[in-house]
Amino acid sequence: MAGLRAKHKADRHARILNAAVTLFRRDGYRAARIEDLAGMAEVSPGTVYNYYGSKGDILIATVALEVEEVLSAGAAIVADPPKGVQQAVSTLINGYYDHSLDYLSKEMWRSAMALSIEAPHTQNGARYSELDGALAAQVVALITRLQQRGEVAAGLDVQSLGEVIFNNLNAMFIEFIKDDAMTLDTLKARVACQTGALAKLIEGRP
Incomplete structure (x- = not known):
């Protein structure tokens, strides 16, 4: 029973x-x-x-549904990343972006973010921050894996690098959901350029 x-x-x-x-x-x-x-x-x-x-609880639950699915897909990428920092990071980020509108519209994302900012100490605010933290940790795990493979310079702080990459992809996603006319292809192209520049720096290439 x-x-x-x-x-x-x-x-x-x-x-x-x-x-x-x-x-x-x-x-x-x-x-x-x-x-x-x-x-x-x-x-x-x-x-x-x-x-x-509340209705806000339901909205944050849909965010959690989306994030849990991308984390599951991202785990396979972290376990065996494509060769090269830019390709590996872009594959993970694009997986996040490609899934971002499966459950939520841009308006729903704006509302969810507003809930987390307006009331950061509530259950919804804490849950949203927790989900962000899980995504950031996955990016850090990817950079750590790439450093273990010798593709990221050995002396670099992978925790800080992963956080910088996550903060950038998150900031660009905010720009995306603010602009109803911006397409996913535009978002991914802009972030790919930024990722490429960073990849050169952390691989030590000229």
């Missing part, structure tokens, strides 16, 4: 999040109503609130 209850609970979670993705994209996060979301998920509004305390 416990296993069946867990299965039903997971199914309700999935239905609520799937409905949230559809509704937030269709109506916009701020305009979407919990009552409409509940109807779409075929649960009661009370059930939605039993699982998520």
